[in-house]
Amino acid sequence: MTTTTEITQERRLVTAIPGPKSTQALQRRAEAVSGGLGLTFPAVIERTHDAIMVDIDGNQIIDMGSGIGVTNVGNTASRVVENVIEQAQAFTHTCFTVAPYINYIEVCEALNRLTPGTHKKKSMLANSGAEAVENAIKIARHYTKRPAVVVFEHAYHGRTNLTMALNSKNMPYNDGFGPFAPAVYRMPLPYELRWIGPKESITEDALEMITQKIEKEIGAKNVAAILIEPIQGEGGFITPPKGFLPGLCEYATKNGIVFIADEVQTGFARTGNMFAMEHEGVVPDMVTTAKGLGGGLPIAGVTARAEIMDSVHAGGLGGTFGGNPVSCAAALGAIATIEEEGLIARAQHIGQVLGDGLRALQAKYPVIAEVRGRGAMLAIEVVIPGSKGGIEPDAAAVAKVLKHCTENGVFILSAGTYGNVIRFLPPLVISDALIADALAVLDAGFATL
Numbered sequence: 001m002t003t004t005t006e007i008t009q010e011r012r013l014v015t016a017i018p019g020p021k022s023t024q025a026l027q028r029r030a031e032a033v034s035g036g037l038g039l040t041f042p043a044v045i046e047r048t049h050d051a052i053m054v055d056i057d058g059n060q061i062i063d064m065g066s067g068i069g070v071t072n073v074g075n076t077a078s079r080v081v082e083n084v085i086e087q088a089q090a091f092t093h094t095c096f097t098v099a100p101y102i103n104y105i106e107v108c109e110a111l112n113r114l115t116p117g118t119h120k121k122k123s124m125l126a127n128s129g130a131e132a133v134e135n136a137i138k139i140a141r142h143y144t145k146r147p148a149v150v151v152f153e154h155a156y157h158g159r160t161n162l163t164m165a166l167n168s169k170n171m172p173y174n175d176g177f178g179p180f181a182p183a184v185y186r187m188p189l190p191y192e193l194r195w196i197g198p199k200e201s202i203t204e205d206a207l208e209m210i211t212q213k214i215e216k217e218i219g220a221k222n223v224a225a226i227l228i229e230p231i232q233g234e235g236g237f238i239t240p241p242k243g244f245l246p247g248l249c250e251y252a253t254k255n256g257i258v259f260i261a262d263e264v265q266t267g268f269a270r271t272g273n274m275f276a277m278e279h280e281g282v283v284p285d286m287v288t289t290a291k292g293l294g295g296g297l298p299i300a301g302v303t304a305r306a307e308i309m310d311s312v313h314a315g316g317l318g319g320t321f322g323g324n325p326v327s328c329a330a331a332l333g334a335i336a337t338i339e340e341e342g343l344i345a346r347a348q349h350i351g352q353v354l355g356d357g358l359r360a361l362q363a364k365y366p367v368i369a370e371v372r373g374r375g376a377m378l379a380i381e382v383v384i385p386g387s388k389g390g391i392e393p394d395a396a397a398v399a400k401v402l403k404h405c406t407e408n409g410v411f412i413l414s415a416g417t418y419g420n421v422i423r424f425l426p427p428l429v430i431s432d433a434l435i436a437d438a439l440a441v442l443d444a445g446f447a448t449l
């Protein structure tokens, strides 16, 4: 078998997708694996490198999803692979709270250095984004001694019981899994395309509405945390209007509320900054990270002002696997790759090249209502032109376009509360040639409508 670095960075189909071997493997999957798990791309992967996935039938597929914003540094990035091998040979587990090791401390140091703000910070590590969010809320409640948590429409924070309570979308995440954790209050989100009020004053109006609701329905002094994704991920890359995040952060600070940025999907150079809150100079009290942090291995972090993190008694936080040494080694490799390969600038470049391509498609196809996002986190929202307000969601069109992309070896994810958003999360090392090829396939997909 060839090594992954020998995989040419080009799309190449040798069978239909799924091919015969994938078809057989997917039958075994249907027999053995819970039907509760979804399936986006019907090809079974054998090897990957950078932005190309090779399936077991030998097809080379362009990866426009990075395993949902995880392999920002590219799949099998050399620093990640080398660090993992070296750490696995040294030791694979002790449990950090039982017998500590240095690379956990180094990941925390890196998170403290890289997250927004120059104040004294501390971190803890966990296994997944949901677990990071759970810990963030535990810590904020412990620090403030208040119960309530404020979240937003179109939010997604995970699949555990508390994080399901924070989610805005019932199907498929929450349906039938309740009852959910109490003291969670959902606020309107200024979603420009679908905002009912005047668009000129959207930021002021949304902030006024939210602060009024907090004052009247909860009481600001009962609120432990305001939790928000700087760009809604699963919600469809909804990018709040200028001034909204700074205004919300300011309100939280004034009222002793911990302002938590859920940067699980937006973090680690994805949006053309190390963290998305930096685009408007917002310094959150607390940041949750996961996805892109580990370069493909499971790891998550909570980083906050030192006094907040230290408000918890020893033993109040932890877990058997949190900050596993192999995952920590991978995270240090991923962070080094971002910094040494200039991937923040690369994300900005992708934002330009891919953004230009998507805007050209928008000019060609009236079903594309909007191109939005930042850096290498871009999306298009698909509607029925001439429908009520011109914005009736068209999830069926998205499904049809993505089916065409799948059959032609381009992996692209959908998103959105209405399932009518196509989102792009390519590895930041993707070549311009692969972006152009993916755009051409997408163009042909829209032409089939």
Ligand SMILES: *Cc1c(COP(=O)(O)O)cnc(C)c1O
Pocket: 127, 128, 129, 130, 131, 133, 156, 157, 158, 159, 229, 233, 234, 262, 263, 264, 265, 290, 291
């Ligand atoms: C994916 C995601 C999570 C949950 O992360 P898991 O690792 O899947 O638990 C939380 N918040 C945001 C913003 C996410 O995109």
